[in-house]
Amino acid sequence: MNGLDLYAKVEEYLDFSEEVRQLHKYFLIELLEKDINSCLDIGCGQGELLEIFALNGISGIGIDLSEKQIEFAKLRGVDARCIDLCNIDEKFPCATATFDVINYIPNNELTKFLTCAYNALEDNGYFIFDINSSFGFEEVAVGTLSIDNDDNFINIDANFEENILITDITLFTKKKNDTYKKEQSFIKQYFYSEEYLNNMLKEIGFTIEKVDQFNLHSDEEADKLIFTCIKK
Ligand SMILES: C[S@@+](CC[C@H](N)C(=O)[O-])C[C@H]1O[C@@H](n2cnc3c(N)ncnc32)[C@H](O)[C@@H]1O
Known part of the structure; x- marks a missing residue:
């Protein structure tokens, strides 16, 4: 995906x-x-x-x-x-x-x-x-966020280097048999x-x-x- x-x-x-x-x-x-x-x-x-x-x-x-x-x-x-x-x-x-x-x-x-x-x-x-703004990228957007719900686990990790913000997204979705499906990708944003x-x-x-x-x-x-x- x-x-x-x-x-x-x-x-x-x-x-x-x-x-x-x-x-x-x-x-x-x-x-x-x-x-x-x-x-x-x-x-x-x-x-x-x-x-x-x-x-x-x-x-x-x-x-x-x-x-x-x-x-x-x-x-x-x-x-x-x-x-x-x-x-x-x-x-x-x-x-x-x-x-x-x-x-x-x-x-x-x-x-x-x-x-x-x-x-x-x-x-x-x-x-x-x-x-x-540069403040928005450098001070606000960067960092890690983890969200743990009953049905899924989400991890978001954003780093800003050389005017590009790379946000890695990982989503684990719980399946019916209690195993998890893992999906991982990233988005790039440019200052x-x-x-x-x-x-x-x-x-x-x-x-x-x-x-x-x-x-x-x-x-x-x-x-x-x-x-x-x-x-x-
Ligand atoms: C953070 S979301 C904002 C969505 C919405 N405008 C809002 O205010 O909630 C950024 C959106 O830009 C879309 N997007 C990124 N590149 C695009 C492009 N080249 N053309 C159209 N949409 C694009 C993404 O798929 C995503 O839905």
């Missing part, structure tokens, strides 16, 4: 839901203030944000590269599809990418990915996304500075409206930056 699908399987056991709800609230408020009624959610995961959009009168389509995430999102009743961003041929007044999606994209694919986000927007459309992204976004044709600091997992320092860009 690839890392994205294994992450999809363990996500419900990670105790992030209240924090992620606060992050999603930021995006919702931005869309409501901008009077946006339709949005493409890139890397939609299990579809929570699409559900929040729908409850607030914003229609949305979600895309994700993980088949497993899309399976979970569909159970929520949202329109979620396992399609590559570059294969989207509709245009939207807004696109979002929340909770680390941009950090999943390797450096040699980032210009193409952001260009495809640009191409999926109508003129004057908004692209709003978050990234992890991008604000300046680096600003330059890349401008070269693609975006205007940057603002970059906000956001405290997701930490009260000390912002562990995230949220970019609001416009296709001009």
Whole structure:
């Protein structure tokens, strides 16, 4: 199983839901203030944000590269599809990418990915996304987490070196005969500075409206930056 699908399987056991709800609230408020009624959610995961959009009168389509995430999102009743961003041929007044999606994209694919986000927007459309700050990677994301439930045991071990966070995920799932099935994989996240992204976004044709600091997992320092860009 690839890392994205294994992450999809363990996500419900990670105790992030209240924090992620606060992050999603930021995006919702931005869309409501901008009077946006339709949005493409890139890397939609299990579809929570699409559900929040729908409850607030914003229609949305979600895309994700993980088949497993899309399976979970569909159970929520949202329109979620396992399609590559570059294969989207509709245009939207807004696109979002929340909770680390941009950090999943390797450096040699980032210009193409952001260009495809640009191409999926109508003129004057908004692209709003978050990234992890260096504090977020160096101080918050690293470490080990073990979760022991009746039916499974999860171990997550994250290390940040040379601007890459590697998160090893191990899942033991209890089977009917009391033996355990072991699944193991990893995900990589890449650090991008604000300046680096600003330059890349401008070269693609975006205007940057603002970059906000956001405290997701930490009260000390912002562990995230949220970019609001416009296709001009
Ligand atoms: C931490 S999850 C966040 C999910 C969701 N946006 C949220 O706010 O809960 C990151 C998601 O990005 C997806 N992802 C990673 N690379 C992607 C890519 N190139 N295109 C689309 N989705 C991608 C992963 O499968 C995963 O569902």
